[in-house]
Amino acid sequence: MFKSEKLARITIQVPEEFISPVTAALARFKLLHLIRIEETHLGKMGYIAETDAGLVNEFDSLYEEVEALLGILDLPLKAMVLQEPVVPEKEIFSAREHLAAIKSESESILKDLAAVDQNLRKAKALCERFKLLPDDLDLSHLSHPHFLHWTAGLLPVQGLEKLEESLSQIHHALIEMSALQERSVILIFVLKKDRQILERSLKSALFEPMEIPAGVSGTVQQQVTKIESSIRDLEARAHRLEAQKASFQRKFGSALLMMRERILLARQVLSARRFFGKIDKSYLITGWIPIRLFPDLEAEINSITREQAIMERVDPDDIRAVREGIVKIPILLNNPMLISPFEKLTSLYGTPRYREVEPTIFFALTFLLMFGMMFGDVGQGGVLFLLGYIIFRRFYKYFDYGIILMETGVSATLFGFLYGSVFGLENLIPALWIRPVDNIPYLITVTLSFGIVLVSLGMILNLVNAVRLKEYESLLGASGLAGALFYWIFVGLFMKYLLLGRVAPSELKLWGWVGAGLMTIMILHRPIYRMIFQKEHPSHFFRQAGLWTALLESIIELFDDLIRFLSNTVSFIRIAAFALAHAALFVAVFSIADIFAHEKGGGITYWLVVAMGNVVIILLEGLVVSIQTVRLEYYEFFSKFFRGGGEPFKPFDKEIGSEEKSS
Numbered sequence: 009m010f011k012s013e014k015l016a017r018i019t020i021q022v023p024e025e026f027i028s029p030v031t032a033a034l035a036r037f038k039l040l041h042l043i044r045i046e047e048t049h050l051g052k053m054g055y056i057a058e059t060d061a062g063l064v065n066e067f068d069s070l071y072e073e074v075e076a077l078l079g080i081l082d083l084p085l086k087a088m089v090l091q092e093p094v095v096p097e098k099e100i101f102s103a104r105e106h107l108a109a110i111k112s113e114s115e116s117i118l119k120d121l122a123a124v125d126q127n128l129r130k131a132k133a134l135c136e137r138f139k140l141l142p143d144d145l146d147l148s149h150l151s152h153p154h155f156l157h158w159t160a161g162l163l164p165v166q167g168l169e170k171l172e173e174s175l176s177q178i179h180h181a182l183i184e185m186s187a188l189q190e191r192s193v194i195l196i197f198v199l200k201k202d203r204q205i206l207e208r209s210l211k212s213a214l215f216e217p218m219e220i221p222a223g224v225s226g227t228v229q230q231q232v233t234k235i236e237s238s239i240r241d242l243e244a245r246a247h248r249l250e251a252q253k254a255s256f257q258r259k260f261g262s263a264l265l266m267m268r269e270r271i272l273l274a275r276q277v278l279s280a281r282r283f284f285g286k287i288d289k290s291y292l293i294t295g296w297i298p299i300r301l302f303p304d305l306e307a308e309i310n311s312i313t314r315e316q317a318i319m320e321r322v323d324p325d326d327i328r329a330v331r332e333g334i335v336k337i338p339i340l341l342n343n344p345m346l347i348s349p350f351e352k353l354t355s356l357y358g359t360p361r362y363r364e365v366e367p368t369i370f371f372a373l374t375f376l377l378m379f380g381m382m383f384g385d386v387g388q389g390g391v392l393f394l395l396g397y398i399i400f401r402r403f404y405k406y407f408d409y410g411i412i413l414m415e416t417g418v419s420a421t422l423f424g425f426l427y428g429s430v431f432g433l434e435n436l437i438p439a440l441w442i443r444p445v446d447n448i449p450y451l452i453t454v455t456l457s458f459g460i461v462l463v464s465l466g467m468i469l470n471l472v473n474a475v476r477l478k479e480y481e482s483l484l485g486a487s488g489l490a491g492a493l494f495y496w497i498f499v500g501l502f503m504k505y506l507l508l509g510r511v512a513p514s515e516l517k518l519w520g521w522v523g524a525g526l527m528t529i530m531i532l533h534r535p536i537y538r539m540i541f542q543k544e545h546p547s548h549f550f551r552q553a554g555l556w557t558a559l560l561e562s563i564i565e566l567f568d569d570l571i572r573f574l575s576n577t578v579s580f581i582r583i584a585a586f587a588l589a590h591a592a593l594f595v596a597v598f599s600i601a602d603i604f605a606h607e608k609g610g611g612i613t614y615w616l617v618v619a620m621g622n623v624v625i626i627l628l629e630g631l632v633v634s635i636q637t638v639r640l641e642y643y644e645f646f647s648k649f650f651r652g653g654g655e656p657f658k659p660f661d662k663e664i665g666s667e668e669k670s671s
Contacts, residue, residue, distance in 0.1 A: 011366050013298045013340040013657075017043075017327065020293040020309065021318040027284075027291045029093035029312045031277040034293070037305055040660045041296040041338045045285035048294060057286040059278055063096060067275045070103055074268045077111070080118050081253065083261050088269040093312075096274040103267055103274075110264065114256045121249040128242040135235040137218045140193045142185055143229040147220075157203045159210070161217040162191040174209040178202040191216075280660070296338050296657070324362065337362040340657035346415065347372045349408035357642050358652025363476040365469050367650060374462060374645065375637055376419040381455070382586040382633045383416075384423030384444075387431035388626050393417030416634075431622050432594030444587045451584045453506070459580025459644070460499050463573065466648025467492040473649055484533035486569035487648070494526045495573050530569075531562045576644040583640075586633055593629060597621030 022030045034040050046056050078085070141160065150158055163171065165187070172182065181197040198206045210217075224231060285292035297305065302321055309317050329335040339359050341351050343366075350372040360366055383389070396413025399406050424430065428439030444451050471489055474482050483489045497519055505511050529536060597618060605614035 028095040167213040338657040359654035380419030380423035386424030389420030455583040470649035
């Protein structure tokens with residue numbers, strides 16, 4: 009929390025015979041950010057391992073076959089615990105043999121079942137089509153017409169007249185036999201020479217053919233009886249085959265799932281080798297790992313290789329390329345479960361650098377506080393919490409968003425108690441703090457004060473970042489300590505004026521002199537820094553080309569920063585504006601409900617309108633408030649201290665997954 013996980017770069021030299029179990033161990037640890045060996049000095053020397061592309065393709069083919077078989081058997085996917093390491097060169101043979109044995113026993117049965125299911129669907133569809141026709145219609149007379157072409161099907165009722173018009177120039181007979189919802193079941197005859205005209209007319213009239221098989225004979229009722237008999241036979245056969253399928257599920261289910269897991273791991277091991285190097289009979293693996301995990305990984309690899317592996321750990325400060333900024337240390341965030349979902353929103357703005365303050369906890373707390381202030385309502389907060397809980401429990405893919413929604417629901421509920429609002433009703437519970445509509449000036453003062461605190465926090469975090477990243481020159485600039493002092497003195501005098509209604513002339517005079525001094529420092533912060541800390545002589549700056557241009561740029565930058573300080577602070581008044589808008593929307597909803605209830609003459613109508621209004625407010629304003637809160641975080645808070653430009657940490661499995669997709 010407050011900073012990313014401390015990492016170390018490790019290099020592992022593994023004898024060739026142990027590379028597969030060692031790679032599997034790295035996959036189990038997950039938190040290893042691999043470095044391509046070709047990006048290191050060893051890669052430039054040609055020590056790059058080769059991957060057997062043919063073996064990878066074989067595993068891809070096996071994986072597709074296993075997935076298809078699991079789909080046919082309707083087996084749900086679940087993770088299996090592997091009891092022993094996977095060696096791809098050996099695994100390919102056992103997997104191939106095991107899969108062939110399973111397929112030889114089950115394939116013919118499963119193919120028969122698929123064929124029976126297909127025939128059953130066709131028979132049922134054909135039976136339904138025949139039932140649309142009159143029972144006494146004799147199809148024998150229609151089986152082999154010599155001069156006529158006929159078809160039967162469904163046509164929208166409003167299309168009958170249009171079809172008649174388009175066929176008015178040819179001989180035809182159109183018989184409407186029955187109706188199905190808003191469509192008519194028709195039988196239509198034309199001369200064979202006019203078949204193409206009929207087909208064009210039917211297509212334009214949105215005709216849906218019934219596709220009756222050619223050569224059928226007997227009445228429609230006889231055909232239905234015959235088809236229903238075949239359906240019963242097919243269903244009985246399908247039942248027997250389904251029993252055999254269930255037997256295969258019990259017999260082969262676990263084995264297929266385990267095989268799938270082992271194939272995935274084998275492919276992962278092979279893909280990982282693209283990152284490795286190789287010297288003679290040893291593989292070289294390098295990457296970044298959390299320092300806290302290094303002892304456990306070292307013990308695991310020593311156990312696998314019988315202490316024949318060589319492991320080296322180097323701290324980032326000891327790597328010259330890192331100190332010079334040539335190599336970036338990946339950023340692994342480490343926040344508690346209730347805070348970590350907000351990492352997704354932080355990462356949208358950027359990835360912090362290695363020693364930069366990790367802002368997720370500040371983002372989470374201020375986001376929830378601002379959301380609650382703008383969306384305070386006990387009932388609607390409870391709805392948000394319930395929606396978040398459903399997502400949290402039912403939709404694992406959106407697990408993080410469920411937590412965020414639950415937390416915003418709690419914040420909205422707490423502020424609902426402070427505002428005394430339950431689904432917009434303000435007569436059910438007392439307000440523990442204020443009612444926004446009745447205390448507009450006070451609410452604006454509170455949100456403005458909150459803005460001052462958050463902007464000040466951003467400045468403090470910027471000072472911390474400047475020290476951590478050794479950007480000492482910026483401490484004298486408008487975004488550093490000098491700018492922060494100027495802002496805090498100004499804010500202090502402003503708050504005194506708001507509270508007491510006056511500021512002493514001596515205080516204004518003192519602020520004027522101090523402010524002028526700070527502004528001078530901010531304008532000349534670069535030459536001052538070089539003279540004091542780098543011991544450069546003042547005459548050196550007057551001899552520089554473009555001195556006056558640089559000074560002009562500094563002045564413009566100063567006033568730009570000071571204006572942004574003011575605008576960023578004032579921007580927080582929007583919190584009060586949206587809190588008032590939230591209350592105003594409730595007023596509008598209740599007014600509309602009164603109108604409807606008066607016109608309809610019933611209380612039920614009133615509460616239905618209120619309920620619908622609350623739904624609209626939750627969906628519409630909930631989205632708008634979320635967007636405005638994120639905007640305040642990004643533009644008013646993060647812009648004060650967040651530098652970004654870091655490289656995200658890619659765990660072993662995600663790194664390999666992205667490598668497989670790109671290849």
